[in-house]
Amino acid sequence: MLDHLNERMCEFVAQQEMFFLATADARGECDNTFRAGPPGFLRVLDTHTLAFPEYRGNGVHASLGNIQENPHLGILLVDFLNARIGLHVNGTARLVEDAAMRADHPDLPVDPVPGRRAELWVEVTVEEAYIHCSKHIPQFQKAPRRPARAWGTDDVRRKGGDYFGVAAGAATRAAKADAASAAKSGAAEAAPAAAPAKSGTPTDASPTPAPAPHAGTNPQPGGARNPGEAARPGREPAPTPASASAPGSAKSGGSGRLSASVLAWQREARRVLAEAEARGRTAARASEAAASHRHADRAGRADRAFQGWFTGTA
Structure with a gap:
């Protein structure tokens, strides 16, 4: 286990198109989520620092909310396609505005598509880095891209809609x-109308008081409503x-x-x-x-x- 990324780890991170992100709030209640982008979207700023963009997503903001309460997080990268190996990175995070991140790192790419444009960045200080063995990692292969579900789409239906x-x-x-x-x-x-008469209340032969007017009405002679007011269906x-x-x-x-x-x-x-x-x-x-x-x-x-x-x- 290292407290930084070595050269091979840096190369591995730069090749990955996805990772799994674990966070917890101040009470220790956990969330686990998925992040994806083009190769290298998880940026190696230096051997002790990573950063990844936060795109517009499902609006839950569970990870960002947790990080604001508890900066500790865990990242798991898995190469299912080639090496069939994984990398754990644990550390502490802070949220950085896109403009501030680009001011410090002007080489960051800019994507013109709104759904693929970073709104925030999560900057991670590496505290632990270690291998995830290949024993139970399946071998996958890439399928042809389906144009109906382009990466970074903001179309609700194409993102899954009400799938569940x-x-x-x-x-x-x-x-x-x-x-x-x-x-x-x-x-x-x-x-x-259906309630039976109680003792001490007027009988059927007794004079009966008028029911109270309904809210929003002004009793008129003969029970009429306010002029111009529509009767309830x-x-x-x-x-x-x-x-x-x-x-x-x-x-x-x-x-x-x-x-x-x-x-x-x-x-x-x-x-x-x-x-x-x-x-x-x-x-x-x-x-x-x-x-x-x-x-x-x-x-x-x-x-x-x-x-x-x-x-x-x-």
Whole structure:
């Protein structure tokens, strides 16, 4: 184990197109992520210092957030293509603005594509450098580049979109929650009409007080709303005392205005629930279609059966 990079390590780093980055926050909760770029994107500034660019990514910023709380990090580089060997580099990091990094190192390349343009740099002071043996490293080979997924793309769909169905699932759950809330609101509106009379409260024969006006309304004669205010869908004006206590009203067991209002709310709740279920089915079908397309694409690109990781000569 070294506390710096020797000449062969520097050459190895300059050839790599990807590495794995481990960080942890102030509480020691860990994140592991993947970084990639053209060969040499992980720059060897000197035998004790590395630097890599931070491109615009998924917006989580877990690594950068961790580094601000805890500068210790671990880098693992693996050559799957040629040497089948790995290199561990552990050290401490600091975040550097792109302009400041270029002022200190004017030879840094500039890429004109926004998705491949560094926003920040992570500068790493090397504390440990040591080998990762080849015992369990598989042998890979490069596949032809697919133009539909160019490196550095900012296109959401080409970057993977909702590959694991998280957004579709969240939308379905939100729709169900909205439907449940609407149904609960309808049940709450129906509760006063269905509640049995308690001791000491007016009986059916007693004068019944008028229900409180709903928020945002100004009671008018006959239960009318404010002039120009649209009535809520499926809801009638609040009943007046006379209509609430009149024969045939909901309170006397008939089919008065309050019963009609309750039924309207129930219809509205059923409608919202049906719409939510329809949206959920549509999202599920879209997710299944996308998964089927991915499987078909992979099957079409498979030109030989899998023979195991460690077949052939070493």
